[in-house]
Amino acid sequence: MKPNENHHRIWTLVALIPPGKVVSYGQLADLAGLPGRARLAGRALKLASPSQNLPWHRVLNSQGKISLQKGSDAYQRQVKRLQEEGIVVIGGKVKLADFQWQPSLGELLTLPF
Secondary structure (H helix, E strand, C coil): CCCCHHHHHHHHHHHHCCCCCEEEHHHHHHHCCCCCCHHHHHHHHHHCCHHHCCCHHHEECCCCECCCCCCCHHHHHHHHHHHHCCCCCECCECCHHHHECCCCHHHHHCCCC
16 A cells, blocks of 8 residues: 555654553544544555654554554564663553643644645
8 A cells, every 4th residue: 555645644743742642543534634544544554654653653553552462572562662761561451641741732733744
């Protein structure tokens, strides 16, 4: 699948998630102006090139859980990266009330789309 404009919107937002904060796939889609497209957000992250160096580890499911297979190398990498940023991960889950990114209106108004 070739990346399209919607994928680029998702990538732009992922790059803006500050260290120590997380978003859900659904929130990411909503912020990109693509409500109800959480799965698109997930596909966009899969299509991202490693050279983009996106902080993919800051994106979780709607319950604050890591979506990767528990115990896999990628799962362990995500847990480690989140913890290095001071995010508490217990049983593969992050308490969204404590760590969810809530961008300001100013941040949203400066987006290039």
